[in-house]
Amino acid sequence: MMIRTVAACTILLILFTSCGPPRRDRIVIGSKDFTEQLILGELLAQQIENKTHLTVERKFYLAGTYICHQAVLAGRIDIYPEYTGTALAAILKEDPTGGREGVYNRVKSQYAQHFHLAVGSPFGFDDTFAIIIRGEDARRLKIQTISQAAPYTPKWRAGFGYEFMERRDGYKGLVQTYGLRFAEPPRIMALGLVTRALKDKQIDLSAGNNTDGLIPALDLFVLQDDKHYFPPYEAVPIMREEMLSIHPEVAKAVSELAGKISDDDMRKLNYAVDGEHRDAKQVVSEFLRSKGE
Secondary structure (H helix, E strand, O other): OHHHHHHHHHHHHHHHHOOOOOOOOEEEEEOOOOHHHHHHHHHHHHHHHHHOOOEEEEEOOOOOHHHHHHHHHOOOOOEEEEEHHHHHHHHOOOOOOOOHHHHHHHHHHHHHHHHOEEEOOOOOOEOOEEEEEEHHHHHHHOOOEHHHHHHHHHHOOEEEOHHHHHOOOOHHHHHHHHOOOOOOOOEEOOHHHHHHHHHOOOOOEEEEEOOOOHHHHOOEEEEEOOOOOOOOOEEEEEEEHHHHHHOHHHHHHHHOOOOOOOHHHHHHHHHHHHOOOOOHHHHHHHHHHHOOO
């Protein structure tokens, strides 16, 4: 825990104390520290490079939600990809309830009012939390929902990302909603290690991402959220209003990505990088060409 805290503070120090010349001719794109965010950050970067005359600087793998949010508020980055449910629960500290349109409108309105940040149109997919177990366990026990899994969890080991353990729409609410108990306290691990830990039987249940391409590839099973605990998590670009006032062409370029990525598209993109170990830049370039961008 201490190492993680020191690392987070170091990142913040670098982000907020490093100095540089005013940038009117370049856009800085940030992302969180997992594959899907890398892909979305690269997607934004290439789209802006392709559609404008601006130079793009990439600052990817900036830890989690809080770090990216503070970085865009401080002007160290101009854009980063976020998820509406995460923005609502983790940043705005509101109850994560409501449908897609309602959550999006609440986030868009309050980000503009409180932070002077513009929330762009959704990319088209919903990366909700996925409670996952091994496919062999789901078939053997004949379970499909989180409620059906609850009686078995006292004998299971769980593992979750640090942010999931801490956030309002995460672990505490999940176990209360479904009455979950585990054989031992959950292991806290990097999000990118969750699926492999399940496959290797180091843990028996975790929270991953709905669009993780390794879920089907590793024969993992997503339990249905039958009590509708999780809100929608539509992926959206978060952009500094000050930057957009200087470069309105960025808003136009980014808006052309609205609705272009389906859930299945995102799974394939994630698998191309995580499963096939392909270069994210090349994967994104091919995807944009396939969409006519």
